[in-house]
Amino acid sequence: MAPDLNTTLSKKTFVFGMKVWVFTGVLVGVFIVIVLVVLSICVTSRRKSRRVSGMLPLSRISIASKEIKEIGVDHVSAIQQGPRPHDGIETESEKVLLYSNKAYDYSISGSDDHTEIYAIGSGEGSKEASVLHRPSDSIPPDTSPLAGLPDFSQLGWGHWFTLRDLELATMHFSNDNIIGEGGYGVVYRGQLMNGTPVAVKKLLNVGQAEREFRVEVEAFGHVRHKNLVRLLGYCIEGTHRILVYEYVDNGNLEQWLHGALSQYGYLTWEARIKILLGTAKALAYLHEAIEPKIVHRDIKASNILIDDEFNAKLSDFGLAKLLGAGKSHITTRVMGTFGYVAPEYAKSGLLNEKSDVYSFGVVLLEAITGRDPVDYGRPTHEVNLVDWLKMMVGSKRSEEVVDPNIERKPSVSELKRALLTALRCVDPDADKRPKMSQVARMLNSEENPIPRQDRRPRKGHATATKMESGKQERGPRRHK
Numbered sequence: 327m328a329p330d331l332n333t334t335l336s337k338k339t340f341v342f343g344m345k346v347w348v349f350t351g352v353l354v355g356v357f358i359v360i361v362l363v364v365l366s367i368c369v370t371s372r373r374k375s376r377r378v379s380g381m382l383p384l385s386r387i388s389i390a391s392k393e394i395k396e397i398g399v400d401h402v403s404a405i406q407q408g409p410r411p412h413d414g415i416e417t418e419s420e421k422v423l424l425y426s427n428k429a430y431d432y433s434i435s436g437s438d439d440h441t442e443i444y445a446i447g448s449g450e451g452s453k454e455a456s457v458l459h460r461p462s463d464s465i466p467p468d469t470s471p472l473a474g475l476p477d478f479s480q481l482g483w484g485h486w487f488t489l490r491d492l493e494l495a496t497m498h499f500s501n502d503n504i505i506g507e508g509g510y511g512v513v514y515r516g517q518l519m520n521g522t523p524v525a526v527k528k529l530l531n532v533g534q535a536e537r538e539f540r541v542e543v544e545a546f547g548h549v550r551h552k553n554l555v556r557l558l559g560y561c562i563e564g565t566h567r568i569l570v571y572e573y574v575d576n577g578n579l580e581q582w583l584h585g586a587l588s589q590y591g592y593l594t595w596e597a598r599i600k601i602l603l604g605t606a607k608a609l610a611y612l613h614e615a616i617e618p619k620i621v622h623r624d625i626k627a628s629n630i631l632i633d634d635e636f637n638a639k640l641s642d643f644g645l646a647k648l649l650g651a652g653k654s655h656i657t658t659r660v661m662g663t664f665g666y667v668a669p670e671y672a673k674s675g676l677l678n679e680k681s682d683v684y685s686f687g688v689v690l691l692e693a694i695t696g697r698d699p700v701d702y703g704r705p706t707h708e709v710n711l712v713d714w715l716k717m718m719v720g721s722k723r724s725e726e727v728v729d730p731n732i733e734r735k736p737s738v739s740e741l742k743r744a745l746l747t748a749l750r751c752v753d754p755d756a757d758k759r760p761k762m763s764q765v766a767r768m769l770n771s772e773e774n775p776i777p778r779q780d781r782r783p784r785k786g787h788a789t790a791t792k793m794e795s796g797k798q799e800r801g802p803r804r805h806k
């Protein structure tokens with residue numbers, strides 16, 4: 327038998343006179359190579375299709391500028407007394423990031439207006455644009471909070487987490503890791519497997535369909551600004567809907583003004599203005615630099631998170647609404663937080679970005695005075711912060727409204743600047759409220775004086791006039 331097999335295998339074939347055993351070996355080898363090639367093609371195309379399905383159509387959202395621009399801001403000692411939970415602010419230049427995600431070909435819609443938003447603060451005027459443009463890759467890739475996570479679960483803008491990933495990150499959503507609870511869910515502190523600290527928001531009673539949830543979330547995932555909390559990714563599994571944000575480690579403005587963190591000392595005037603200015607820039611970006619614009623709908627002190635350099639990070643897009651191009655407003659169920667909601671929105675549900683401007687004005691007044699927007703513990707005429715403020719300014723008692731916990735009081739002009747800005751934001755007539763880019767300019771130090779047209783007394787707008795002339799004003803009726 328063996329000699330027969332030997333003979334058979336040693337016979338020559340018709341292919342180049344190769345012996346049978348050599349020919350068989352070659353065939354087996356070719357077969358293995360083909361199988362390997364087919365397998366690798368399958369794996370590559372699966373990865374691609376998964377990434378593509380995680381992307382948003384390019385038309386969905388566009389970013390106004392591809393560049394990173396830098397804005398010089400004088401930093402200040404942020405808190406004035408007591409043990410500090412973190413170091414104060416050191417003098418350095420503040421970088422406002424507005425950059426493209428390389429995976430997308432964002433369109434550039436930089437109208438003059440938009441450019442203005444990011445040119446505030448340097449005092450360098452038109453030079454700034456040419457000096458400060460930087461290539462988008464000047465953010466080192468290894469600083470990405472998502473670096474080192476599995477490639478297959480990268481979305482176009484962030485990360486698609488599994489429930490298991492987030493269970494591991496939060497010690498199985500342990501109660502010890504709960505940071506707080508809002509109207510939409512519980513927030514846990516967590517750590518990704520690459521070491522990045524995160525805030526994990528587990529939504530309750532998600533009524534939205536899976537696709538809508540994902541589309542909305544991806545719209546916000548593309549939004550990037552230094553003063554916006556970054557959404558790093560999400561998880562959809564079964565009935566779970568979970569959002570994963572960058573972790574901001576120095577509490578929120580509400581805690582600093584009225585809550586637990588006031589035990590560490592009180593924010594200085596300068597720190598308050600810095601936080602409000604950052605918030606104004608974030609809103610200017612949402613309202614004026616991207617398409618469709620985003621109306622936040624829940625601007626309030628507890629949604630302004632603070633990092634360890636006392637930069638504002640606007641958070642909580644749970645209520646935010648996209649406002650498509652050409653739409654002046656949308657009608658929606660009134661949501662938001664009592665004391666912060668604009669009167670026209672509360673009355674009719676008509677929502678546009680001017681509703682955010684109103685709420686921002688309330689937060690600014692809150693920071694100036696250290697008072698809650700609505701405080702039933704005070705005498706009747708002081709319960710509503712906006713009404714009381716208007717009454718005080720109208721009675722030429724502006725200096726009495728400053729938070730008594732602020733040691734170094736603002737100068738008369740600093741106070742006037744802040745009050746004037748706030749009162750214009752809370753104008754009962756939404757059309758008369760400034761745009762957030764104007765608000766940011768108005769708040770931004772003596773170097774950028776309030777533009778003439780903003781000072782000019784306007785018919786029906788008593789507030790600005792009274793601030794200038796000191797005449798008495800009767801506050802408008804309460805809306806809520």
Ligand SMILES: Nc1ncnc2c1ncn2[C@@H]1O[C@H](COP(=O)(O)OP(=O)(O)OP(=O)(O)O)[C@@H](O)[C@H]1O
Pocket residue numbers: 505506507508509510511512513525527555571572573574575577578624628629631641642
């Ligand atoms: N990215 C984050 N980093 C650190 N803490 C956060 C982060 N996001 C939220 N928090 C904290 O978690 C807590 C709950 O936040 P959440 O936004 O859910 O509710 P809220 O703002 O208190 O109320 P509401 O749901 O009415 O807006 C707050 O104390 C908030 O400061």
